[in-house]
C-alpha cells in the first residue's frame with residue numbers, strides 16, 4: 001500500500017466522519033433498521049495484495065445488492081453471451097425496485113443490477129445449478145476465502161416477510177415468460193443471496209478479481225475472462241447505482257455497486273477494490289457518507305478511470 005493512499009484515506013475519513021449524516025436507514029427491511037447508524041468503515045485491497053482499513057472496516061454488515069455482482073458473475077460464467085437475451089445492459093434511470101419499465105420492455109429488465117434484473121439472474125442460476133443456494137454460497141466462499149460464510153436467516157426472513165415489491169416484480173416478469181422457475185423459489189434464493197454479511201475488508205478481498213482482470217488476488221485463480229471482467233465493470237459504471245449511476249460516475253469516477261445495507265464497493269481496474277460502509281442512505285438508496293468518502297479519496301488521490 002502506498003503510504004500516500006493510506007494518508008489520503010485517513011484524511012478523507014476524518015472529514016467525512018465529521019459531516020452531519022443526512023441519510024436514512026433502509027427501514028423497509030425491518031432488520032436493517034436495527035443497525036447502528038453511526039458506523040463508518042473503509043477498506044482498500046490492492047492487486048499487489050497490500051490492504052489498508054480504517055474505522056468500522058472489520059464489522060459485518062448486510063451486503064444486500066452488492067451480491068448482485070457476484071450472482072451475475074456466476075451466471076455469466078455459466079451461460080456466456082446468451083445471458084443478455086434475458087436481461088439488457090442499459091441504465092434504467094429508475095429506482096432499484098421499480099416496476100415501470102418492465103411493461104414497456106416486455107419483461108426484459110434493463111440491467112442485472114436493478115431488482116428485476118437480479119431476480120432474472122437468480123432464475124437463470126436456478127435453471128443451471130442443482131442446488132443453487134449451496135453452489136452460489138460455495139462460489140462466494142471461494143472468492144472471499146471465507147470457507148464458513150453463510151446466509152443470514154435473520155435478514156433473509158425479515159425481507160421475506162416484507163418484500164412485497166420483489167414478489168410483484170417476479171410475478172410480473174413471469175407473466176411475460178422471462179422467469180422459468182416457480183416465483184416463490186426464485187425469490188427465496190434472491191432474498192438469501194441479498195442476506196450475506198461481510199466486513200469492508202472481506203468484501204474488498206472478494207471483489208479483488210474484478211480489479212485484477214478476472215483473477216483472484218490471493219492465489220491468481222482465474223474466475224472469469226478479461227473480456228467478461230471488462231463488461232461487468234462497464235455495467236457497474238453505468239448501472240451500479242440505479243438512478244444515481246451518472247452522479248456516482250461524475251463524482252467518484254469508478255465502477256461500483258451499492259447495497260441498501262449502506263455498503264459500496266468501487267473498483268479501480270488494475271489497481272484496487274475499495275469498500276465503504278455507512279448505513280444511512282440517500283433518497284436513491286445509496287450510502288450518503290459512503291459516496292462522500294469515495295469522492296474525496298478519488299479526488300484527492302487523482303486516481304480514477306477518467
Ligand SMILES: NC(=O)CC[C@H](N)C(=O)O
Pocket residue numbers: 063064065066096097115159166194258259260261285
Ligand atoms: N438496493 C438493494 O440493496 C436492494 C436489495 C434488497 N434485498 C431488495 O430487494 O430490496
